[in-house]
Amino acid sequence: MHINMKKKNKEENKHGTYLMPYNIYRTYIPEAFTDFPMHWHEEMEIIYTVKGMAKYYVNFKEYILNEGDILVIPPSSLHYFEQLNEEHFLGETYIFDQKLIDGSTIDACSTKYITPIFNNDIFLPIHISAGSPHNKPLKNILKRILSSHDTQPAAYELQVKIGFLEFINYFYTNNFYDVHKSHEATSLRTTDLIKKVATYIEEHYMEKITLNALAKEVNISVYYLSHIFKQHTNLTPIEYLNQYRLSTAANLLKSSNTSIMDISFECGYNNVSYFNRAFKEKYNMTPNEYRKR
16 A cells, blocks of 8 residues: 555545545555554545554554454544554555445435445444454455456446445444444544644644644644643654654655655754664664665
């Protein structure tokens, strides 16, 4: 899954085409990534763990994925992942837009079943372990979608669309979902606040950013910002800024021939020696070693 890291925290990367707004990616850890920064998008995302283990976070809650597990990431949810210890991971990532299954017609299916999921009024279970009785039928649906996507037989577009509808239908027909609860409102406000901070960092990470500037951007006190951000992400805003800069640098080292000095400047580090030390602390190797590997 190779996505341009120089993007808004709301991911603007287009998945699929205008007529078929979906895509399926293979995610390799650590061959392609060791981590991926916090981001969000309006599409639904589904992860199927082919082999290995990885650590995913969805709206600040940690999920350890093992072989066979399924992770359903709700639309507009903050999420990110990272390597778990030294474990390797191979996952299939299915991302699809509401337009793929909903079209532009307002009907009973749209208003009762599809739109409530994409508006986060109905919640599908996020982590469906390999041992769950629901796992096998959902895995079989995903495998049919993947087969149609990869082989593209006659009318494969219909088969893909039917597959995603089948996936959602399974949760309804098996009463395997929750409705929106009023106590979720505080959590949603917190998520929106952290989205704003993370988006500001993504747009300005090349510049000098202070805690005061971040607090001013979201119109809250420095103390409250530090407390709420640390509570939900386990990082201070400045630690998150540095993690984002280093993840961006790692992607540039893999995907470009830009010099290490220029990458350090582009990622907001004015001191190359400090950049090298920070990078080695995160990735256990120097930027040059990382690029060669």
